Amino acid sequence: MAAPHQAGSPPADEDVAHLPVPALVAGTELIGRYQGSGHREAPYLVRRRDGQVLQLSHLLYLAAAGLDGRRSFAELAARLSGESERAITAGQVFFLVENRLRPAGIVAVSESGAPPEKIPKGRDRLLALKFRVALVPERTVAVIARIFQPLFWPPVVIAVLAAFVFADVRLAVNGGAEQVVAGAKELLNRPEQMLLVLGVLIVSGMFHECGHVAACRYGGARPGAMGVGIYLVWPAMYSTVTDSYRLSRGGRLRTDLGGIYFNVIAMLVMIAAYAPTGSAWLLAAFLAWQATTFWQLLPSVRFDGYYILSDLVGVPDLFDRMGPVLRSLLPGRRPHPRVQELKPWVRRVITVWVVLVIPFMAYWIIAFLLLAPHVLPTVWQALVLQWNGVGASVRAGDLAAAAVGVLRLALLVLPWAGLALVLTNLTRQLVRAIRRWRARRVSASR
Numbered sequence: 319m320a321a322p323h324q325a326g327s328p329p330a331d332e333d334v335a336h337l338p339v340p341a342l343v344a345g346t347e348l349i350g351r352y353q354g355s356g357h358r359e360a361p362y363l364v365r366r367r368d369g370q371v372l373q374l375s376h377l378l379y380l381a382a383a384g385l386d387g388r389r390s391f392a393e394l395a396a397r398l399s400g401e402s403e404r405a406i407t408a409g410q411v412f413f414l415v416e417n418r419l420r421p422a423g424i425v426a427v428s429e430s431g432a433p434p435e436k437i438p439k440g441r442d443r444l445l446a447l448k449f450r451v452a453l454v455p456e457r458t459v460a461v462i463a464r465i466f467q468p469l470f471w472p473p474v475v476i477a478v479l480a481a482f483v484f485a486d487v488r489l490a491v492n493g494g495a496e497q498v499v500a501g502a503k504e505l506l507n508r509p510e511q512m513l514l515v516l517g518v519l520i521v522s523g524m525f526h527e528c529g530h531v532a533a534c535r536y537g538g539a540r541p542g543a544m545g546v547g548i549y550l551v552w553p554a555m556y557s558t559v560t561d562s563y564r565l566s567r568g569g570r571l572r573t574d575l576g577g578i579y580f581n582v583i584a585m586l587v588m589i590a591a592y593a594p595t596g597s598a599w600l601l602a603a604f605l606a607w608q609a610t611t612f613w614q615l616l617p618s619v620r621f622d623g624y625y626i627l628s629d630l631v632g633v634p635d636l637f638d639r640m641g642p643v644l645r646s647l648l649p650g651r652r653p654h655p656r657v658q659e660l661k662p663w664v665r666r667v668i669t670v671w672v673v674l675v676i677p678f679m680a681y682w683i684i685a686f687l688l689l690a691p692h693v694l695p696t697v698w699q700a701l702v703l704q705w706n707g708v709g710a711s712v713r714a715g716d717l718a719a720a721a722v723g724v725l726r727l728a729l730l731v732l733p734w735a736g737l738a739l740v741l742t743n744l745t746r747q748l749v750r751a752i753r754r755w756r757a758r759r760v761s762a763s764r
Contacts, residue, residue, distance in 0.1 A: 331409045339390065366424055371561070372424070381394070456542050462531060469580075530573055530577045531557050539564055577622055585604055
């Protein structure tokens with residue numbers, strides 16, 4: 319072990335120069351430079367054994383590449399000095415390994431490459447999917463991706479998009495509005511058909527995630543597990559395509575758009591099934607999924623549109639830049655380092671995104687606070703009415719009507735519960751930010 323040294327500073331060279339460097343955790347993959355990056359100096363990527371992809375500076379990446387468990391810190395320092403073209407000491411290398419790479423969870427605790435007991439978790443990101451539960455293992459996902467991979471062959475993509483445009487326009491021209499009105503009346507008269515609509519939407523959601531993993535594999539990356547989680551408060555499906563960071567900007571965008579493309583395929587199937595049958599529930603499912611597809615393109619929350627914008631500008635997490643961008647917009651303040659490290663055009667795009675997203679989020683929060691006292695009593699009355707209706711349906715033996723009633727109860731409760739949860743999380747993060755700011759002020763005054 320090295321001799322004790324002052325916290326936050328490298329140890330003396332003579333204390334660590336002769337020590338062997340540790341090894342990387344078995345299964346750690348050095349991917350290389352992040353392609354299409356929006357940074358002035360592109361970061362380098364490392365895939366941890368748990369699938370998490372980390373961003374490292376060029377120097378840290380070179381240091382990680384030299385951790386073989388055999389050479390000494392002096393030898394690694396000499397190697398890094400030659401590769402980075404600047405003088406680096408053994409003490410500095412030791413400091414980087416112990417204070418940067420080891421906390422990242424990629425440095426082994428033994429010569430066999432054993433991982434640390436506690437692998438660090440990612441930050442609690444704003445508006446991220448919570449309570450994830452993997453349902454489809456990575457091996458099964460690989461089979462699913464292989465099956466659907468041919469759908470991304472360019473001639474197939476062109477044919478599918480052309481067929482959808484033709485079918486959608488034809489449906490709208492041939493009495494689309496009248497069919498919607500008639501279908502709505504039929505659903506009101508036969509509410510049990512709403513269960514069929516819900517079933518179609520669930521299957522379409524699963525197919526949507528298949529689009530992401532198939533696109534990921536088509537580009538040459540390795541998709542991970544698929545499952546469900548809670549987004550805001552709604553149950554949501556997810557697919558693990560973190561490995562797509564190794565792809566070019568085009569490959570990442572294909573992965574982002576893969577779900578939207580499979581939405582198009584699903585809607586095309588719905589139109590094909592509706593044309594000969596005229597079933598109202600199929601038309602309702604088609605319209606609901608079409609609205610969902612447009613909603614998924616919004617970049618203001620973590621839907622597909624958010625990741626599309628993120629990969630267009632080459633910055634993995636836009637919400638992480640929100641604070642630095644806001645501080646940089648204050649009069650008299652120098653641009654934050656996390657803003658300065660971006661290319662000029664990327665900085666402008668993200669600034670516009672922040673300026674638009676904050677009013678969007680503020681609008682919903684303020685509307686919730688203003689409308690809650692007036693709307694919540696009405697919602698409560700509707701809940702009581704629906705609850706009594708569910709009880710009456712159960713006593714009458716009408717299980718379909720009871721299930722529809724439960725669905726209506728969920729639709730009444732979830733939006734308000736979701737807004738309350740978002741407000742609570744934002745308040746908690748604001749309190750943490752204020753505490754960190756006060757702690758910095760106190761430490762600076764000492």
